[in-house]
Amino acid sequence: xxxxxxxxxxxxxxxxxxxxxxxxxxxxxxxxxxxxxxxxxxxxxxxxxxxxxxxxxxxxxxxxxxxxxxxxxxxxxxxxxxxxxxxxxxxxxxxxxxxxxxxxxxxxxxxxxxxxxxxxxxxxxxxxxxxxxxxxxxxxxxxxxxxxxxxxxxxxxxxxxxxxxxxxxxxxxxxxxxxxxxxxxxxxxxxxxxxxxxxxxxxxxxxxxxxxxxxxxxxxxxxxxxxxxxxxxxxxxxxxxxxxxxxxxxxxxxxxxxxxxxxxxxxxxxxxxxxxxxxxxxxxxxxxxxxxxxxxxxxxxxxxxxxxxxxxxxxxxxxxxxxxxxxxxxxxxxxxxxxxxxxxxxxxxxxxxxxxxxxxxxxxxxxxxxxxxxxxxxxxxxxxxxxxxxxxxxxxxxxxxxxxxxxxxxxxxxxxxxxxxxxxxxxxxxxxxxxxxxxxxxxxxxxxxxxxxxxxxxxxxxxxxxxxxxxxxxxxxxxxxxxxxxxxxxxxxxxxxxxxxxxxxxxxxxxxxxxxxxxxxxxxxxx
Amino acid sequence: xxxxxxxxxxxxxxxxxxxxxxxxxxxxxxxxxxxxxxxxxxxxxxxxxxxxxxxxxxxxxxxxxxxxxxxxxxxxxxxxxxxxxxxxxxxxxxxxxxxxxxxxxxxxxxxxxxxxxxxxxxxxxxxxxxxxxxxxxxxxxxxxxxxxxxxxxxxxxxxxxxxxxxxxxxxxxxxxxxxxxxxxxxxxxxxxxxxxxxxxxxxxxxxxxxxxxxxxxxxxxxxxxxxxxxxxxxxxxxxxxxxxxxxxxxxxxxxxxxxxxxxxxxxxxxxxxxxxxxxxxxxxxxxxxxxxxxxxxxxxxxxxxxxxxxxxxxxxxxxxxxxxxxxxxxxxxxxxxxxxxxxxxxxxxxxxxxxxxxxxxxxxxxxxxxxxxxxxxxxxxxxxxxxxxxxxxxxxxxxxxxxxxxxxxxxxxxxx
Numbered sequence: 001x002x003x004x005x006x007x008x009x010x011x012x013x014x015x016x017x018x019x020x021x022x023x024x025x026x027x028x029x030x031x032x033x034x035x036x037x038x039x040x041x042x043x044x045x046x047x048x049x050x051x052x053x054x055x056x057x058x059x060x061x062x063x064x065x066x067x068x069x070x071x072x073x074x075x076x077x078x079x080x081x082x083x084x085x086x087x088x089x090x091x092x093x094x095x096x097x098x099x100x101x102x103x104x105x106x107x108x109x110x111x112x113x114x115x116x117x118x119x120x121x122x123x124x125x126x127x128x129x130x131x132x133x134x135x136x137x138x139x140x141x142x143x144x145x146x147x148x149x150x151x152x153x154x155x156x157x158x159x160x161x162x163x164x165x166x167x168x169x170x171x172x173x174x175x176x177x178x179x180x181x182x183x184x185x186x187x188x189x190x191x192x193x194x195x196x197x198x199x200x201x202x203x204x205x206x207x208x209x210x211x212x213x214x215x216x217x218x219x220x221x222x223x224x225x226x227x228x229x230x231x232x233x234x235x236x237x238x239x240x241x242x243x244x245x246x247x248x249x250x251x252x253x254x255x256x257x258x259x260x261x262x263x264x265x266x267x268x269x270x271x272x273x274x275x276x277x278x279x280x281x282x283x284x285x286x287x288x289x290x291x292x293x294x295x296x297x298x299x300x301x302x303x304x305x306x307x308x309x310x311x312x313x314x315x316x317x318x319x320x321x322x323x324x325x326x327x328x329x330x331x332x333x334x335x336x337x338x339x340x341x342x343x344x345x346x347x348x349x350x351x352x353x354x355x356x357x358x359x360x361x362x363x364x365x366x367x368x369x370x371x372x373x374x375x376x377x378x379x380x381x382x383x384x385x386x387x388x389x390x391x392x393x394x395x396x397x398x399x400x401x402x403x404x405x406x407x408x409x410x411x412x413x414x415x416x417x418x419x420x421x422x423x424x425x426x427x428x429x430x431x432x433x434x435x436x437x438x439x440x441x442x443x444x445x446x447x448x449x450x451x452x453x454x455x456x457x458x459x460x461x462x463x464x465x466x467x468x469x470x471x472x473x474x475x476x477x478x479x480x481x482x483x484x485x486x487x488x489x490x491x492x493x494x495x496x497x498x499x500x501x502x503x504x505x506x507x508x509x510x511x512x513x514x515x516x517x518x519x520x521x522x523x524x525x526x527x
Numbered sequence: 528x529x530x531x532x533x534x535x536x537x538x539x540x541x542x543x544x545x546x547x548x549x550x551x552x553x554x555x556x557x558x559x560x561x562x563x564x565x566x567x568x569x570x571x572x573x574x575x576x577x578x579x580x581x582x583x584x585x586x587x588x589x590x591x592x593x594x595x596x597x598x599x600x601x602x603x604x605x606x607x608x609x610x611x612x613x614x615x616x617x618x619x620x621x622x623x624x625x626x627x628x629x630x631x632x633x634x635x636x637x638x639x640x641x642x643x644x645x646x647x648x649x650x651x652x653x654x655x656x657x658x659x660x661x662x663x664x665x666x667x668x669x670x671x672x673x674x675x676x677x678x679x680x681x682x683x684x685x686x687x688x689x690x691x692x693x694x695x696x697x698x699x700x701x702x703x704x705x706x707x708x709x710x711x712x713x714x715x716x717x718x719x720x721x722x723x724x725x726x727x728x729x730x731x732x733x734x735x736x737x738x739x740x741x742x743x744x745x746x747x748x749x750x751x752x753x754x755x756x757x758x759x760x761x762x763x764x765x766x767x768x769x770x771x772x773x774x775x776x777x778x779x780x781x782x783x784x785x786x787x788x789x790x791x792x793x794x795x796x797x798x799x800x801x802x803x804x805x806x807x808x809x810x811x812x813x814x815x816x817x818x819x820x821x822x823x824x825x826x827x828x829x830x831x832x833x834x835x836x837x838x839x840x841x842x843x844x845x846x847x848x849x850x851x852x853x854x855x856x857x858x859x860x861x862x863x864x865x866x867x868x869x870x871x872x873x874x875x876x877x878x879x880x881x882x883x884x885x886x887x888x889x890x891x892x893x894x895x896x897x898x899x900x901x902x903x904x905x906x907x908x909x910x911x912x913x914x915x916x917x918x919x920x921x922x923x924x925x926x927x928x929x930x931x932x933x934x935x936x937x938x939x940x941x942x943x
Contacts, residue, residue: 217673218895230673232710233697324697324732327704331696334705521643521671523612523661525634 010037011092013116019095019467021048021111023118024056027085031092032144034471034492036121039112044101045125046112047489050144051467052093059087094118095467097489103128105488126150129491134191136160137184138177138444139495142479147494153184156191158486159442160385161421163412167429167457168446173478174425175201177444178387179210179498181423182341183505187215189339194332194365195387196358200224200347203231208499210343214506221335223328224345225319234344235318235325236357238275238305245359248394248406250302250352256295259287276313276322279305302352317349319357333364339382355394355406362386362407362420369418384420386411391424392431400433412436430456442484447475463490528653528767531561532570534692534724535745537610539585540577545849546816551588553747553779557762558592560777562599564764567653569601571629572724572743573608573662573692579618580910586619593628602650603629607661608692608724609873614903615928632659632690642676647683655686662692662725664902665707665877669693672713681717686767689715692724698740700728702756705874711737720765720772727753729761729776739772741765746779751853755818758784782848785815791857792823796832799825803838813846822856830857876905903932 010029016022025031031050039046057064059081070079081087096108105128121143129141135153142148168174178195179202185191195202203222204211210220222231243260246252252260260274262284267274278295300306304316313322332342344361346354365384372378386408393399394408408422413436415421424440426432430452437460445461448454454472458465461483465472468490472481478497483490536554541547561569576585593603611620624631635645635658647656658680660668672693680687694708703726711734714721721740729744745753746760759780766773787806791799799821819842821833835852842850880901881894892900907928912921930939 227710227712229677229712230710231712233712235697318735324734326701327699328697330704331699521635521637521674522614523607523616523633523663523668524643524645524671525631527634527636527646 008119009117010120011118013039013112013114013118014091015114016093016111018111019464021094021096023092023094025090025092027089031090032146033474034142035144036097036141036492037094037118038121038125039116039118041112041116044099046096046108046116047098047100047121047125048094048112048118049097049490049492050092050094051471054091054093055088056091057088064088093467097463100125100128107488121148123149129153132156134188135184136181138181138482139478139480139493142492142494145476145479152482152491152493154442154482154484154486156185156188157383159421159484160191160193160383160423161416161419162441162485163415163421163439164385164423164442164444165391165429165432165437165440165457166423166425166444166446167427167448167453168425169427169448169450169453171477172446172448172475173480173495174446175199176478176498177446177480177495178202178423178425180495180501182210182387183213183498183502186210186213186219186341189219190382191341192336192339192365192382192384193341193387194336194358194361194384195341195343196346196354196389197343197387198346198349198351198354198389200345203343203345208502210341212502212506219340221332221340221342222345223332223342225317225348226345232328232331233325234328234346234357235321236328236360237325238273238303238320238322239326240329240360241275241320241356243274245356245363245407247359248400248403248409249355249359250298251403252295252298255288255291256298259284259291259295262286273322275299275303275305279313280307302350302356304353317353319349319353329360329364332361333368336365336384337368337381351393355408358386358388359407362411366407366411366415366418366420369420373418378419381419385423386420387423387425389425391422391426392428395424395433395436396428396431397433398431409436412439427453429453429460432456434460442482442486445472445475445481445483447472447477447479449473461490462487465490528655528686529564529566530568530570530653530655530765531557531564531566531762532572532720532722532741532743532765533557533746533762534572534722534743535574535608535727535749536571536747537574537577537745537749538589539581540610540749543849543851546851549782549816550747550749551585552781553760554589555592556779556781557746557777558596560764561601562596566601566764568650568655569596569603570657570688570690570722571603571605572659572690572722573606574610574724575605575608576619577610577749579607579611579613579620579906580913581619586623590623590626590628597628600652602652604632604648604650604657604659604690605629606631606633606659606690606692606724609662609664612661612663614906615931617928632657633661634658638676640676642674643671644676644679647687653686655688656683657688657690659688659690659722660692664873664906665898666693666709667899667902669709669713672709675713675715677715680715683717687718688720688722689718690722690724694726695723695740697734698726698730698732698742700726700730702728702752707877711740714740728757729763731763731774739774741774743776751818751851754784754816754851755786755820783815784818785810785812785847786818787820789819789821790823791821791825793826794823795826796828796830799833800838804841807838807841807845812842814848817842817847817850819850819852820856821852821854823858825857825859827860829859830854876902880905900932904929907932 009026011023011025014022014024035050037048070076099106099108131153132155134156136156138152140147141150166174203209223234225234227233243264263274263278267277279299303320308314335342394406411420412422445457454469462485463483478495480493481490630648632648635643638644645658647658649656694706696708696710699708716736719738723742726742727745731741734740743762748754748757759778761776761778764775789802839850880898930936
């Protein structure tokens with residue numbers, strides 16, 4: 001073992017207690033908030049993280065004030081203490097986050113020795129961070145604001161099914177992070193990912209996006225009401241919609257629910273569309289005309305479905321149809337089950353229509369997976385992950401209280417048993433009930449200046465982040481902390497800029513794959 | 528302008544001689560209607576034959592019927608479908624085209640950018656401009672669509688028809704929900720009429736940014752399930768009235784169907800037999816195609832204990848034209864249930880190939896390419912010996928096709 005002094009000493013333990021170890025910074029060194037430091041021990045290595053900084057001095061406060069006064073008032077600009085580096089210094093508060101012994105990581109339960117020397121962490125210290133067999137790439141280990149050449153992967157098989165929360169305020173790089181995650185799993189058929197994309201930002205219609213992945217042609221599907229060439233039209237047949245799909249998404253009175261139930265049963269028997277019957281105003285004996293009118297208005301508002309003057313059923317947003325789109329939900333569920341990523345561009349839809357479409361698809365895949373579990377087929381199926389933006393729309397406490405449970409909250413509570421998980425993106429973590437947050441075992445925490453939100457994140461984190469509120473507030477764009485049941489400690493990371501990551505992957509990640517040099521148009525007579 | 532749009536005739540497809548003949552008669556009837564209605568031209572959107580190398584008598588019947596149309600001044604335009612197509616490129620449709628009986632429209636050239644620029648064939652009588660793309664098993668033609676020069680097709684002026692033999696995701700009927708299809712957005716834009724094939728159910732849709740997208744369905748159902756759900760085949764007559772296209776689906780129902788469904792749940796094979804016999808007594812089966820479906824789980828015994836041979840003979844004796852039965856949903860408590868989720872032979876093949884692709888380490892071949900190669904090899908190896916072919920000729924022919932599909936002609940020549 002090399003002596004600390006010979007390496008790159010930055011400080012020494014001078015006191016403190018568990019979770020608040022005090023170190024004195026070596027003069028000339030700059031310890032940063034969030035820095036990862038290492039103490040070499042007989043048995044291995046102790047990794048510590050800086051969470052606060054302050055001044056320390058051997059000189060009394062009044063003497064320091066006097067010296068500053070003398071300098072400021074021109075009595076001696078060259079005045080200083082004898083050996084100033086010994087008398088004034090920086091104190092850092094650090095906490096031990098991991099103990100590494102023979103490449104095994106454990107939660108530290110003892111303090112480092114008094115006066116232990118500390119050095120910045122190096123790539124060699126982190127060799128225990130290996131690449132799992134089904135990796136999700138998140139970025140590189142970050143020490144303070146410096147990224148180390150150590151890639152951070154999580155095992156998607158665990159992480160996706162146990163849900164991920166991405167809490168952050170606007171502009172901190174949420175969509176960049178999600179794009180990096182999705183890019184890294186696009187060539188793995190062990191994951192089926194459904195992305196409900198209300199901002200149409202993942203596919204890359206107008207710039208770089210997931211469509212540029214070398215495997216995208218075979219593994220990415222894009223549904224949009226205005227699809228580019230090769231993409232699918234987002235169109236859902238009204239017959240695909242069942243009353244349960246509205247559950248927790250749109251509120252109906254008891255009378256309206258009864259009317260829906262009656263229309264649904266009647267239409268099923270006669271192989272008609274119950275929504276079309278309601279929109280057309282088909283009367284049923286037990287349904288009051290006024291109830292029917294309210295339902296017509298609701299379907300007009302939410303689905304954009306109405307009957308025109310010529311008596312034809314019309315849909316304003318062209319997403320719902322009485323003729324086409326019979327198998328859209330089935331096709332999406334199939335694609336997910338085959339380990340593909342499906343982006344649904346809902347940017348032209350109202351909130352409720354977006355959530356309803358999600359409800360139809362998620363309901364279908366969730367119920368399929370429930371069936372697979374009962375038939376013993378689930379082990380062979382890929383893990384399904386559902387990316388939902390502004391998650392409190394469906395997981396918020398007030399929403400669940402007023403509208404009741406919905407398919408998303410069901411997935412949040414029970415999905416992991418059936419290999420179905422959520423990636424919930426939110427600015428307002430505090431709106432999600434603690435019980436649901438506790439079920440979400442991985443949090444990728446980006447910068448957040450709202451103390452209330454930081455506290456909600458900290459309260460539900462997999463590791464003790466009670467001292468990290470300031471660190472979270474100071475996270476810059478692209479910086480994050482991963483707190484997960486599947487990491488031994490809260491790992492600070494630097495997320496790459498998606499464009500750079502994609503470019504690098506395209507340029508360097510294609511070794512061993514075939515490139516078609518000549519296109520063959522089989523069956524076409526070529527002149 | 529008036530034209531007819533047919534697809535999925537699958538001539539020569541049924542194993543049962545009577546149904547094979549009925550299928551042929553439906554085709555004959557369709558062409559007769561075309562002649563009677565004085566259509567300007569006929570579109571055949573793929574799967575005219577059930578195989579790329581149909582039997583001589585099947586070809587003879589088809590040729591003589593299309594000759595009648597030609598003699599009546601009606602030109603026919605054709606594309607190959609997934610059943611007509613051969614990975615070696617050698618199909619009977621190519622041979623027949625040389626006689627001038629019809630025109631295959633799937634022709635073009637490669638642009639400098641490596642894209643496919645399709646040529647238009649102009650119908651002399653009407654000036655309609657027609658082009659199209661072949662269909663292949665497993666929608667392998669998707670790659671061609673991705674590399675299509677859509678701009679040149681869009682810029683072409685005039686009344687344009689695009690023929691294709693591919694199911695479309697957005698318009699896929701529920702009964703074909705597991706069929707492989709492609710998104711509409713891969714079709715080239717700017718055509719007045721999209722003459723589809725491959726989907727065995729008739730439908731027509733006006734799609735935003737596209738013209739009328741039409742699938743006529745088969746001229747005669749091609750399997751038990753289709754007989755049960757479609758009842759009959761048909762085709763479209765399309766007339767241009769002013770700026771609009773008016774369509775009429777013509778039914779081809781040359782036969783009566785009788786559908787019998789027996790619930791075998793909890794019953795003995797003997798009880799099921801008695802029930803079928805009772806149905807036979809009560810029904811008028813004369814000259815009818817009888818569809819017998821037996822579903823459920825037998826209370827005892829096995830499905831094979833039901834003497835279907837005798838039962839079918841009884842139906843025939845009473846005058847039934849033909850009897851088709853299905854027991855695909857009939858099981859017994861005595862044996863473990865075997866799950867067959869595929870809806871057709873093609874579907875089952877696709878599923879099995881996909882499941883097993885990648886098990887062999889084939890260098891430089893992705894799973895998808897492996898599946899494609901497997902499918903092509905299966906098609907070639909399924910070729911049967913012709914009646915006028917010697918064993919040696921047959922061996923040589925199959926070997927040549929396999930070499931061609933594997934793309935190892937040079938290597939083989941070296942070995943020889």
